[in-house]
Amino acid sequence: MYIYIEREKDLHAHSGYTMDPYNYPMNLEYSDFFEFNDWKDDDLPLIVSGYPVSQNYAANEMVNSGGSNSYHEDPNTTSGDSRSGRENKKTAEKVAFKTKSEIDILDDGFKWRKYGKKMVKNSPNPRNYYKCSVEGCPVKKRVERDTMDPSYVVTTYEGIHNHHGPSQL
DNA sequence: CGGTTTTGACCCGCGC
DNA sequence: GCGCGGGTCAAAACCG
Ligand SMILES: [Zn+2]
Numbered sequence: 001m002y003i004y005i006e007r008e009k010d011l012h013a014h015s016g017y018t019m020d021p022y023n024y025p026m027n028l029e030y031s032d033f034f035e036f037n038d039w040k041d042d043d044l045p046l047i048v049s050g051y052p053v054s055q056n057y058a059a060n061e062m063v064n065s066g067g068s069n070s071y072h073e074d075p076n077t078t079s080g081d082s083r084s085g086r087e088n089k090k091t092a093e094k095v096a097f098k099t100k101s102e103i104d105i106l107d108d109g110f111k112w113r114k115y116g117k118k119m120v121k122n123s124p125n126p127r128n129y130y131k132c133s134v135e136g137c138p139v140k141k142r143v144e145r146d147t148m149d150p151s152y153v154v155t156t157y158e159g160i161h162n163h164h165g166p167s168q169l
Numbered sequence: 170c171g172g173t174t175t176t177g178a179c180c181c182g183c184g185c
Numbered sequence: 186g187c188g189c190g191g192g193t194c195a196a197a198a199c200c201g
Binding site: 116118142 | 189190195
């Protein structure tokens with residue numbers, strides 16, 4: 001499951017909850033929900049940025065894909081059913097935010113430790129790899145600048161937070 | 170001194 | 186195999 005959300009607001013000014021859709025649902029421009037048709041139940045939450053989000057909300061934001069998301073994997077060709085079972089279809093493991101910002105490091109309220117940096121092919125911009133600093137928390141994120149429109153920053157979250165509440169410190 | 174950044178090396182899956 | 190692309194490790198440097 002891969003979710004792609006574009007937002008236009010420059011969020012770097014806000015600290016603490018910039019990436020939390022609970023607090024900033026209105027900033028969403030549109031969203032692309034890959035493999036969304038497999039999403040049947042609404043008992044299980046969709047996870048965005050480590051936080052659960054209602055499915056209805058997600059469905060309302062549903063739009064067909066397109067635009068400059070070429071770096072995304074095609075759900076129809078991506079390793080097929082490499083993920084065992086089908087239950088995990090109900091849980092989003094990856095979420096991509098596309099945010100218009102001059103600054104690369106957007107404060108989403110969490111503490112991250114950078115553990116890697118790679119140049120992206122067909123792009124002059126690097127991609128940065130971060131992991132949540134909280135002990136035992138498996139959440140990771142990647143940050144890169146949109147190749148097509150460098151005024152955007154694409155942040156991809158992966159995993160679900162071990163803990164609650166942004167712990168910035 | 171402890172956590173973070175930096176950065177090249179390393180790993181792994183895949184297509185040829 | 187080998188090379189490539191994407192992802193991660195880790196040692197040393199960095200910094201409050
Ligand atoms: Zn976390």
